[in-house]
Amino acid sequence: MSKYNSSHYQDFTNLDQWLYYLENLHSTEIDLGLSRIGKVAESLAIDLSFAKVITVAGTNGKGTTCAFIENALLNSEECFSQQGVAVYSSPHIEHFNERLRINKQDIGDQPLIDAFKRIEDARENISLSYYEYTTLAALLVLMDVRPSFIILEVGLGGRLDATNIIDADIAVITTIDLDHQSFLGNDRETIGFEKAGIMRQDQDIVIGDTNAPKSVVKHANEVQKNQVERVFRREKDFTIQCAQSHWDWKSKKTQLTELNATYVPRDNVATALMVLEKLNLKLTSDFVNDVISTTKVAGRTELIKQKGLCDVILDVGHNPQATRYLASYLKQIKEQANYQNVYAVVAMLGDKDISASLDSLKEEVDFWYTGALDVPRAATKEVMASEIALFTNAANCFDNVDEAFKMANKQAQPSDLILVFGSFFTVSKIRTQLTIE
Structure with missing residues (x-):
């Protein structure tokens, strides 16, 4: 438990006070598992079923994949009549508010403060890590805003990450490599299994890794057995072909040619395009090039x-x-x-x-x-x-x-x-x- 008296939280007047409190609330910085956050989420009646939810996991490329999907949705005809697009990601670079943006605008302080108060009232004696607490706050804000599309970037791993309390409509795996070995395992197969834990039955699964671990493919097929083509893999279900001045993208339904150079890694754009196809966006080369030209992400090249x-x-x-x-x-x-x-x-x-x-x-x-x-x-x-x-x-x-x-x-x-x-x-x-x- 925290050395700070939680009864004082009603005296907090700004976001910095809350964040300092949350930083010191739990015994460890990283504490994987869904039991504690699950209980508090149930008490808060967390429910995002009003939106199309895309959960993105992977070792690298999550942020840029999320950003491309976000920009494409916001620029699509399909989104004009909708309630907008939200992205939850972590960590932030300069300001905590960067972790949740609605229609490209970082969330303000007050909605977060209000959400923190609701969590503090609901959690009773359950200790939550900083990340668990802030993830719950983001989900509460999203329930108030009710956007049509919600993109959740997994923080660490997948199976036991706080975002995995949400059942997504589309699960995305970007790449699998060695990182966070003390939490996820010492080889790609073990790490891949943890990342694949975001997968569910009755959802579309997009795997962007050109050499996906067997554990990822196996888990995807097991989850979706007896389903009609719900798993979409790079090099099998969608491919890219590169020329000197342009590149092409192809799936079984769509062919895009003369695509421009990207500001973010091209492989992540390729993965995002498969997600957008499954969201039934009308994809043309001109439209995709427009999105390419505007997709730049802070701190990524x-x-x-x-x-x-x-x-x-x-x-x-x-x-x-x-x-x-x-x-x-x-x-x-x-x-x-x-x-x-x-x-x-x-x-x-x-x-x-x-x-x-x-x-x-x-x-x-x-x-x-x-x-x-x-x-x-x-x-x-x-x-x-x-x-x-x-x-x-x-x-x-x-x-x-x-x-x-x-x-x-x-x-x-x-x-x-x-x-x-x-x-x-x-x-x-x-x-x-x-x-x-």
């Missing part, structure tokens, strides 16, 4: 042009799969924009595979800068420096990541590029410091 200084790319990538994609992206953008040198500013959490994550980028980065993050799970500056030193002598270590970025920004020339990556916390720290054109 986000290019920032600084006034009078070099360009900066922000990316929350924090595992080997994500940094492999980053490396290929860097190689491409260096050729296109003719950047001279790449300065990497990195800070990561200690429970990540730091060595493998950095190794993916060693050929694309010229100079390295690192420092610590001011969060409990952060890797120390010494750990970060020692990992970088395994493959380069061009490492610069500072007390914190803020100082690391300031020095990189000072030393880089306007023709250079700074890459900031390693964690949501890293991007959050640096994004507020940028002088944007």
Whole structure:
């Protein structure tokens, strides 16, 4: 139980007070399981059956997949007469309110505060983690707003994630790779089984991983046995074909040609398109290209042009799969924009595979800068420096990541590029410091 007296919550006057209270309410930051949140949800009569619900799980690509689905729905004729589109995601980059947006607008403080009060009254002696509490708050707000479409991004895993108290109409698996091994397992098959736990009978299942673990495919087929074609897999039920200046997408029902380059990973757009087809959107190449042109996500290969200084790319990538994609992206953008040198500013959490994550980028980065993050799970500056030193002598270590970025920004020339990556916390720290054109 919390060391803070919950009877004082009625004295809270702003969102920051509530968030501080929630941060200290539960004994552990991550506590997977549905029993506690399930009991409180039942007491609150949580019910999203008024909406079409899409739940998105995976190791990487969840946020950008959600964003593309969101933008397409908001720009579609099918949505004009509806009550709108909501997205619940985590973590946030700058402001907590980013975690719930309705029609692209971050939720205000008061609806969250009102929801927190309702949860506090309902939970009695049940202890909830920060994530469980805030997920319930988002669901309560959604019940009040009643949008036509709700997109839920799974936080960690799937089977035991707080979002899995909701039965979705469509379950989406983006990619499966090694991350959060202490909670999910040490291989792709075990992790895949946990992610696949969002699947239900009588729903459509979209699997975007080009090499999906057998555990994912097996669970999907078991859940949907005797169902008429409810499982849709990349490379089997939908494919992409790439040319030099464009790409095509094809399913058994739809063919889209001459698609433009994407700002977010193309594989995630391909997965989102399969979801949109199952939502019965009218998909044309022109429509999809319009959505492609407007789908950019903060902290996902986000290019920032600084006034009078070099360009900066922000990316929350924090595992080997994500940094492999980053490396290929860097190689491409260096050729296109003719950047001279790449300065990497990195800070990561200690429970990540730091060595493998950095190794993916060693050929694309010229100079390295690192420092610590001011969060409990952060890797120390010494750990970060020692990992970088395994493959380069061009490492610069500072007390914190803020100082690391300031020095990189000072030393880089306007023709250079700074890459900031390693964690949501890293991007959050640096994004507020940028002088944007």
